[in-house]
Amino acid sequence: MAEVKTQEFVAASGAAMQNPTLRRALRQVGTGFNGARLEAIDEVGPQLWEEWREEAQRIKRHTIDHLDYYLEMLHDNVTKAGGQVHFARDAAEANGIVAELARTRQVKLATKSKSMVSEELDLNQALEGIGVEVFETDLGEYIIQLAGETPSHLVAPALHKTKEQVAELFNDQLGVPLTDDIEEMARTAREALRQKFLQADLGISGANFLVAETGTLVIITNEGNGRLCTSAPRLHIGITGMEKVIPSVQDLALFLRLLPRSATGQRLTSYVSMVSGPRRSDDEDGPEEFHLVLVDNGRSKLLADPDLRESLYCIRCGACLNICPVYQKIGGHAYGWVYPGPIGAIVSPTLVGLKQAKDLPQASSLCGACREACPVKINIPRMLLHLRHKLAESQDPEEKSTSAMDSLAARGYTWLMNNPSALTALGKLGRAAQQPLAGKGKIEKLPLPLVSQWTKTRDLPLLPQRTFREIWAQELGQAGSSIASPTSRDTESRDAGSGG
Amino acid sequence: MATPLPSPLGTPKDEFLAQVRRSLGRPAAAESTEPAEPYYRLTEDAAELERQGAAAQQRREQEQTGLVDRLAETAQLRGWQVFRAPNPEEAIGYVALLATAQGVTQAVRSAQEVFTGLPLDAALENLGIPTITVAQDETHSRAGLREQIIRSGLGLTGADYAVAETGSVVVMPRRGLSRLVSLVPPIHVALVRPQDVVASLDDLFLLRRLEYHRNGGDMGSYLNFITGPSRTADIEQQLVVGVHGPKEVHLILLG
Numbered sequence: 001m002a003e004v005k006t007q008e009f010v011a012a013s014g015a016a017m018q019n020p021t022l023r024r025a026l027r028q029v030g031t032g033f034n035g036a037r038l039e040a041i042d043e044v045g046p047q048l049w050e051e052w053r054e055e056a057q058r059i060k061r062h063t064i065d066h067l068d069y070y071l072e073m074l075h076d077n078v079t080k081a082g083g084q085v086h087f088a089r090d091a092a093e094a095n096g097i098v099a100e101l102a103r104t105r106q107v108k109l110a111t112k113s114k115s116m117v118s119e120e121l122d123l124n125q126a127l128e129g130i131g132v133e134v135f136e137t138d139l140g141e142y143i144i145q146l147a148g149e150t151p152s153h154l155v156a157p158a159l160h161k162t163k164e165q166v167a168e169l170f171n172d173q174l175g176v177p178l179t180d181d182i183e184e185m186a187r188t189a190r191e192a193l194r195q196k197f198l199q200a201d202l203g204i205s206g207a208n209f210l211v212a213e214t215g216t217l218v219i220i221t222n223e224g225n226g227r228l229c230t231s232a233p234r235l236h237i238g239i240t241g242m243e244k245v246i247p248s249v250q251d252l253a254l255f256l257r258l259l260p261r262s263a264t265g266q267r268l269t270s271y272v273s274m275v276s277g278p279r280r281s282d283d284e285d286g287p288e289e290f291h292l293v294l295v296d297n298g299r300s301k302l303l304a305d306p307d308l309r310e311s312l313y314c315i316r317c318g319a320c321l322n323i324c325p326v327y328q329k330i331g332g333h334a335y336g337w338v339y340p341g342p343i344g345a346i347v348s349p350t351l352v353g354l355k356q357a358k359d360l361p362q363a364s365s366l367c368g369a370c371r372e373a374c375p376v377k378i379n380i381p382r383m384l385l386h387l388r389h390k391l392a393e394s395q396d397p398e399e400k401s402t403s404a405m406d407s408l409a410a411r412g413y414t415w416l417m418n419n420p421s422a423l424t425a426l427g428k429l430g431r432a433a434q435q436p437l438a439g440k441g442k443i444e445k446l447p448l449p450l451v452s453q454w455t456k457t458r459d460l461p462l463l464p465q466r467t468f469r470e471i472w473a474q475e476l477g478q479a480g481s482s483i484a485s486p487t488s489r490d491t492e493s494r495d496a497g498s499g500g
Numbered sequence: 501m502a503t504p505l506p507s508p509l510g511t512p513k514d515e516f517l518a519q520v521r522r523s524l525g526r527p528a529a530a531e532s533t534e535p536a537e538p539y540y541r542l543t544e545d546a547a548e549l550e551r552q553g554a555a556a557q558q559r560r561e562q563e564q565t566g567l568v569d570r571l572a573e574t575a576q577l578r579g580w581q582v583f584r585a586p587n588p589e590e591a592i593g594y595v596a597l598l599a600t601a602q603g604v605t606q607a608v609r610s611a612q613e614v615f616t617g618l619p620l621d622a623a624l625e626n627l628g629i630p631t632i633t634v635a636q637d638e639t640h641s642r643a644g645l646r647e648q649i650i651r652s653g654l655g656l657t658g659a660d661y662a663v664a665e666t667g668s669v670v671v672m673p674r675r676g677l678s679r680l681v682s683l684v685p686p687i688h689v690a691l692v693r694p695q696d697v698v699a700s701l702d703d704l705f706l707l708r709r710l711e712y713h714r715n716g717g718d719m720g721s722y723l724n725f726i727t728g729p730s731r732t733a734d735i736e737q738q739l740v741v742g743v744h745g746p747k748e749v750h751l752i753l754l755g
Contacts, residue, residue, distance in 0.1 A: 025736070028736065028737050032733075032737035033733075033737060059539075062535070062537075062539055063539075065524070065535075066524075066535040067520050067524065068517045068520045068521050068524065068526070068532040069532040069533065069534065069535060071516075071517060071520065071532075072513075072517060072532040075513060077717070080717055081718070081719065081721075084508060085508060085513070086508045086509045086510045087508070087510050087511045087512070087513055087515075087516035088510045088511065089510070089511045089516065089519070093510050093511065094510070096509070096510070097509040097510045100509055101509070137744065138734070139732045139734040139735070139743060140732075140734035140735075143734070143735075156733065156734055156737065157734070158734055158735065159737075161735070162736065163735050163736050163738075166735055182735045182736065182738050182740050183740050185735060186732060186735075186740045186742070186743050189743065190742075190743055190744055193744065194744075197744070198646070198650070213542060213709075213712075214709075214712055214717075214719045215719075216719060222730065222731050222732055222733075222743075223730055223731070223732050223743035223744050223745065224683060224730040224743060224744035224745025224746075225743070225744045227679070227683050227724065227744075227745065228683065228684075228744055230722075231673075231679035231680060231683065231722075232646075232680070242520070247539045247541060247542055248539070248541040248542055248709070249705050249708060249709050249712070249719075250541050250702070250705045250706060250709055251541065252701070252705055253700070253701035253702045253704075253705050256666075256701055257701065264733060267577075267578065267666060267667075268578070268666045268667075268668060268725065268727045269727065270579075270726070270727055270728050270729065270730055270731055270745065271724060271725060271726060271727070271730075271745070272668075272724070272725035272727075273722070273723070273724050273725075274719070274722065274723040274724070275721070275722060276718075276719035276720065276721055276722070276723075277721055278721060279721050279722075280674070280720070280721050282674070282675040283673060283674055283675065283721055283722075284634055284642070284645065284673065284674075284675065284676070284677065284678040284679070285642060285645070285646065285673070285678050285679050285680060286673065286679055286721055286722060293510070294516075296516070296519065296520075300519050300520060300522075300523040301523070303520065303523035303524060304522070304523035304524075304525075
C-alpha cells in the first residue's frame with residue numbers, strides 16, 4: 001500500500017503554505033477547473049442539474065446498499081463476456097494478483113492509464129519488484145512518475161507542478177531542451193511513450209464505472225492513452241475499488257453528464273471507452289485476455305459505518321478539492337495519502353486508520369462548499385463532524401484528538417451558557433479588560449498564555465458596548481406590540497437593529 | 501488465445517461477498533438476493549424494453565434533419581471540423597484535399613458499410629496515396645495490420661452511432677473495424693450518415709441495452725465515444741490538443 005504520511009499533516013500543511021513555487025502552481029485551482037464547472041452547470045440550468053444530482057445519489061445509494069447483489073451480477077456478466085474477475089481483500093492481495101498474472105503471462109513491459117486505486121495500492125512498485133517495467137501514460141501521471149512523486153489531485157495528478165518544473169524535469173530525465181511551450185512538452189510525452197504502447201504486453205487501467213448488467217468497465221479520458229492501454233497490449237487488467245459498480249448501462253447517460261462537467265467543466269471528455277471482456281475471436285485487435293481486480297482494502301469498513309457509507313458514492317471528480325479553501329492553500333500532498341481534499345479527509349482516516357489520520361477531519365472550515373459542489377450530493381461536512389466527534393469521544397489516548405485543555409474549555413463553555421448571570425459578569429469583565437487592547441477596533445494579540453495561540457493567525461473582534469440582551473431589555477422589549485406596526489416611526493431602525 | 505486461469509486468484513468470491521454482507525448488516529452466509537425494492541431499470545420485461553426502443557427509433561427517424569443539424573453544431577463546439585457533404589463526390593473531394601494539404605502518404609480505413617459504393621480508395625490512389633483497408637483475410641496478419649496503421653497519416657472510419665447531444669461519434673470495433681484506425685494516425689476522419697444519428701445519451705444507451713438483450717447478452721468487446729480531438733490540461737490546467745490520439749478530427753456529414 002502507498003506510504004502513509006497523514007500523521008504529518010500539521011507540519012506538511014504549514015510547509016506547503018510557505019512554499020512559493022507550490023503557491024504559484026495552485027493559484028488557478030479555484031478558477032480553472034472550478035470556473036469551467038460552474039459555467040457548464042449554468043448551461044444545464046441549476047434546476048435540472050439539481051435533479052441530476054438527486055437521481056445520481058439515488059442510484060448510488062441503492063447500489064451501495066445492495067453492493068453484494070450488484071457485485072455478484074457484475075462478476076457473472078464479466079465472466080459471460082469472457083473476462084475473469086478476481087477479488088482482493090487488501091493491497092497486498094491485489095498487488096499479488098496482478099503480479100501473478102504478469103508472471104504467468106511473461107509480461108516484460110506494462111503501460112498504465114491513470115488509476116487512483118493503483119496509486120493507493122502502490123501497484124507499480126509491486127510490479128517493478130518482479131522485474132516488470134511500468135510506464136504511466138497519462139501526461140500528469142507520467143510527469144510525477146519521472147519525478148518520483150505521488151499525485152496531488154484526483155483528476156490532474158501533477159497540479160502541484162509549474163510548467164517550468166515540468167520543463168526542467170523533461171530536460172533532466174529525457175534529455176530534451178528546456179522550453180516554456182506546454183504543447184512541446186505534450187509532444188515530448190507522446191514521442192517518448194508511443195513505442196511503449198506498441199511494445200507493451202500488459203495494459204492496466206482503472207475504472208470510472210462498472211456496469212453490473214453488462215459486465216462492462218468504463219473509462220473516461222481525454223488524451224487517448226486510456227484507449228491505447230486497453231487496445232494495443234495482449235493483456236488488459238482493470239483494477240478498481242468495489243464501490244464503482246452501477247446497475248444498468250442506461251445509468252451511464254446520467255453519470256457521463258455529471259462526471260466530466262464536475263471534473264473539468266467539459267460537456268464530455270474526448271473519449272469514453274467501454275470494455276466488455278477480451279476481444280472476440282473475429283475482432284481485428286484488442287487484448288486476448290481481460291481481467292478485472294475488485295479491491296476492498298478498507299472499503300467494507302466505510303460500508304459498515306452508517307455514518308460514513310455515503311462516502312462510497314464518490315465518483316472521484318475532484319470538484320470538492322477545487323472548491324475547498326483548505327485544498328486551494330495547501331495542495332494535495334500535505335494530506336499525506338492518495339486521496340486529498342475534503343473527500344480524502346473522510347476516506348483516509350478509515351482506510352489508513354483513524355489514529356494516523358486524526359488531523360485530517362480538522363482540515364476544514366466546514367464552510368459546506370464541497371457538499372454543494374459534489375455531483376452526487378455527498379454530505380461531506382456532516383461526515384467530517386462525525387469523525388471529529390468520534391475522535392473527541394475516543395477512549396484511545398493516541399486517537400483522541402482533543403487535549404485535556406480542549407475538554408476543559410468545552411466544559412467551561414457549557415457551564416457558562418447554562419448560567420446567564422455568570423455570562424453577564426464575564427461579559428462585563430471582558431469589556432473592561434479589552435480597553436487597553438482596543439486601539440485598532442480589533443484585538444490582534446491576546447496577552448493570556450493559552451488563548452494567545454488563537455490570535456497568532458487571527459484578529460478578534462471587540463466585544464460591543466452593549467450586549468443583545470441589554471439592547472432587548474432597554475429598547476426592543478419595551479416596544480412590545482408596536483413592533484409589528486409599519487407606521488411606527490422607528491420601525492426602520494428597529495428592523496436594522498434586530499437583523500444584526 | 502490464451503486459456504483463462506482455472507480458478508480466480510485472491511479471495512474466493514463467496515468469502516469476499518460474505519464480508520460485504522456483514523458490512524451491510526446482513527447475514528454473511530445468505531445468498532445475494534434481489535433488492536426488496538428492485539432498481540426500476542432492471543425490472544422491465546423484454547416487451548417493455550422493445551417498446552421503449554421502438555419509440556426511440558421512431559424519434560430518430562422523425563427528427564432526423566433536426567438531429568443532423570444539432571450534431572453539426574455540437575460537434576463543432578467539441579472540436580470536430582465539420583463538413584456537410586450533400587453528395588458523395590463532395591465528401592471524396594474533401595478527404596482528397598485534406599490528405600494532400602496535410603502531406604499524407606498513406607491512409608487506412610475500416611471496412612464499414614458507409615464506404616460501400618464510395619470510390620474513395622480510387623480517388624486517393626489517383627493522388628498517389630495508397631489506402632489500406634482493414635479486412636482480415638488469409639494474407640493479412642494482425643501484426644501486419646498494426647504496422648500499416650502506424651505508418652498511416654490518416655485514419656477513416658464510419659460511425660455506429662453519432663450523438664447529437666454530445667457531438668460524439670460512437671465506434672464499436674469488431675471485424676473490419678480496428679480499435680486503432682481512429683486512434684493512432686494523427687488525423688481521424690469520421691463519415692456519418694443521417695441514419696446514424698441519435699438524439700441523446702439516453703437514446704444511445706437504451707438502444708445499446710436493447711441490442712445487448714436481443715443478442716442474448718453480448719455487448720461486443722469494445723465501444724468508444726469520440727468527442728473531438730485528443731487533449732490534455734495536465735500542465736497548469738492549460739488546454740493542449742493532440743497528445744496520444746489524433747490532433748485533428750473531421751466529421752463529414754453525408755447526405
